[in-house]
Amino acid sequence: MQRAVDRVRGRARRRRRFAVAAAAAIAAAAPAGCGDNLTHPGADAGASPLACLPNLDGRIDADELPVVAGTAATYLVGHDRPVDLAGPPWNWSDDAPGDVKQSFVAEPVAGQWYAAAFVGAEVAVPIDAGGALVGLYARDADALWFFGVASTAPDATLLPYDRPVALYRFPIEVGRRYEEVGTVTGGRIDGVPYSGTDTYAIDVDARGALALPHLSFADALRVRTRVTVAPAVGGVTVTRRQVSLLFECFGEVARATS
Secondary structure, three states, X not given: OHHHHHHHHHHHHHOOOEEEEEOOOOOOOOOOOOOOOOEOOOHHHOOOOOOOOOOOOOOEOHHHOOOOOOOEEEEEEOOOEOOOOOOOOEEOXXXXXXXXXXXXXXXXXXXXXXXXXXXXXXXXXXXXXXXXXXXXXXXXXXXXXXEEEEEOOOOOOXXXXXXXXXXXEOOEXXXXXXXXXXXXXXXXXXXXXXXXXXXXXXXXXXXXXXXXXXXXXXXXXXXXXXXXXXXXXXXXXEEEEEEEEEEOOOEEEEEEEO
């Protein structure tokens, strides 16, 4: 048994070089598919009161993952530093000198230059630290849906999926494992034409206590997401790995991305 534990710890050490970031999107819109990495900065984040109250039943239902336009979330963003992925429990409570607080706001899609390309999307959420790109999302009783990516600058980047992918299927609970495929046809990146396929492998594989700077969660859920980005013509197929920690009514409270 000890050898098995040592092997698990060894894998965790080899995968510790993840960018770490931070902040809870309290009653805010949902996490991005391929954005910067996140963890909660603490009680001084200026968060609004929760729209629901956690019942600690080990699962997150649709009404426990609010999607609200106009809500700000403050993130503590760090890059290329160690983070505990083994757990549970997970201890992400250390403050690194290079971590920076940043605030993002989920905006309504209506009226944005890209709105016509993302019919059915409800909110646009920044997915990079500079706020140059947004992810488009909507939630219903079945899932939190991801529609694709657009730039905030008009006519620069537009990557709508042919159909939205389910980032989180409800209820979110340990044992949920599924694959989603999003196809972009006739999109563009910085004005350059682009088509390709993004394959998402999603696994809710653990629950337990999570410690963040100045704040702890008694029963968070760990979600592992592997995204394989394959351009239709030319380019190189790239795989991105993300570990998200979610809590009832708060949504994603921590994220590490390779």
